[in-house]
Amino acid sequence: MNHLLSVEELDREAIERIVAQATRFAQVADREIKKVPALRGRMVLNLFYESSTRTRSSFELAAKRLSADVVNFTPGGSSVEKGESLKDTVLTLSAHKPDVIVIRTPWVGSAELVSQWCSAAIVNAGDGKHEHPTQALLDVYTLRRRLGALDGLRIWIVGDVAHSRVARSNILALQKMGAKVTVAGPPTLIPRDIETLGCEVRHTLSELHTADVVYALRMQHERMTEAWVPSLREYAAWYQVNARRLRSRQLLMHPGPVNRGVELSGEVVDSPQSLISSQVEAGVVVRMAVLYELLAGSQSPARTPLRPAPEPQPA
């Protein structure tokens, strides 16, 4: 594996390999000394153009547990505010020769672009509304640990699918692992033609009881520039996953951070059916596995994938 840019480009075998490696690292996490020397002397650069607490700290922790050096770069207060382009920023940071760049931006395809501009392995930690592959991997890992195989599992993804990169990565990842995915939410927040990804679409929760797992999405206030639903109150009335709607045999997941009282009621967040804290735990070991796969895994090539720059054209 050269880069982790999207779930779309992963096959089931690659997902299984990362999950298996994460399982091995989970044993390390239970030891008194949680650090292994696998990536000693390697450098991981976190380049985050969007605010993030858990993803960034989880990548940082993952890198440190593997004994890699970590540099965090956040555009605030840097040359980006002075108008530097993404490309120039990446070329500048590449001069420090990072082995991995973990990048999050508000723009679709940015991780893929960055992979064309430098020789580091690129990990997409979220590119706009497109994908968030490590989230989907840790969700698969969490479900595997709890349930074993995902084949035939019925999973409902509920809420704001339109603005969610988590939804897109999970629709793809869960289906690749054999699950049946249904997305449900208000018609204004379900993208037209989303069923071409293979999932089913519902606009009410009347059949939610058929799900084995309910995956609630965050209402993304920060990505919304207009009123997509009449009110959060009306949203909650129709789409909130709460004790009335959640059956006791169903498992609950959420990518965090939770808006209590909006997409989830407080009581289900804290219920034993909730896998939310397992997801957070899984974040570190899965990201360890991804970094390991890219830099030390059997499938990782020698790191010289720099593509030739396009020939300059005479004016």
Add this chain to the structure above:
Amino acid sequence: MSSPATMIRRSQPPADLLFRDVHVLDPRASIDRRLDVLVRDGEIAQLGEPSTIDATELEGTVEVLAGQGKHLLPAFFDPHVHLRTPGQEHKEDLETGTRAAAAGGYAGVIAMPNTDPVIDSAPLLRSLRSAAAREARVPVGFLPAITRGLQGRELTEMAELMQEGALGFTDDGKPVASAGTLRKALQYQRLCGGVLTLHEEDPSLSAGGSMREGPVSAAMGLTGVPSVSESTMVARDAALARYEGGRVHFQHLSAAESVEAVATAKDQGALVSAEASPHHLLLTEEDVRGLDTRMKMNPPLGAERDRLALIEGLRCGTIDCVATDHAPHAREEKEVPFEQAPMGTTGLETAFAALHTMLVLPGVLSLRLLIERMTAGSELFGLEAFTVRSGQPANLALVDLSAAWVPGENGWESRSENCCFAGRQLTGRVLLTVADGSVAYRQRAFTVVGA
């Protein structure tokens, strides 16, 4: 006061050329056979049977070009290009833009006013026209803005602009969102004339979109522009034009529903015309999947059914002409994430070759029809169409229909390289262009063959 000439170019020496035994194809003149064509002093002087025009008495005064295996066509006309002067000369200027036009076989183009400053007053138009008289390699006509600063509110001084040589008006790049404003422009058109040329998009439907809404936008997580953003505005403005008896031209149609709306308006007798661009005729939203910013344009690439409807519209005449919407952008402006990239592709240098390769060679459209639609733009703006008839000014494109080439492999005439057809294997190449009687382009490898 009589109006000035509307098409402007720099003065260049008139051409004296003899195309020897060349296949002339001109749908308007109903010519489709091999001929000798003599151009004297910039005019088509004589058409004769192959190898019958005597070159000996012309010795030394005409350049003789061997025409065997080549086609001589009326030069093309593009009613929709962005030459970026004034204010954005790092993307293109009058010289480089018209050089690109000539390289594509065009002998006339109409430039859009969304420059910096916007062309919305007579003094600005006058200075731009005098710049064209110094720099333009092929004749350029201008469409100033419908509304001041393209703001969609107050009309420009349309009557004065027409006196200054405008061909019509457009807010291209933006719609005239307010129906009331467009209605006033249509009413005022009765005084000043000129074609109202419309970029159709409903901003309340298209806001934030960077590609067409559909399966690809759903998969990529990009905000989509629904096709109805265009088609509802086409229908609205066709109704306004019909009500006011006005003359409107719809730019760069991209949706099947828009083609239907234009067909309906024409059936009802509205004075409407429409254009389609090579990229909407040849590419679809699937080409956006790789997030190549050269595939980002406004309107965005549509679905396959839209593409087929555009081709059918072009074939049956609902769509009157091909227009490139040549929209150059600097490399660093396009080397950014897709959502941040400016919209537009260059098109002048590749239009004929791309359409010939992907529509004519597979048998979808006839060469004859393609030539008709690539030359028809001039008449829509009240200009005479280019034809290969004696006594006419020479506006000619010599092409090799079997020449294979890859756009961009040897650079571009345009200052910018954001061409959606770059790197594709195309068949059919312009070798020489004569515009308004002067040689405007000659392919570098194409040399004189002697008498």
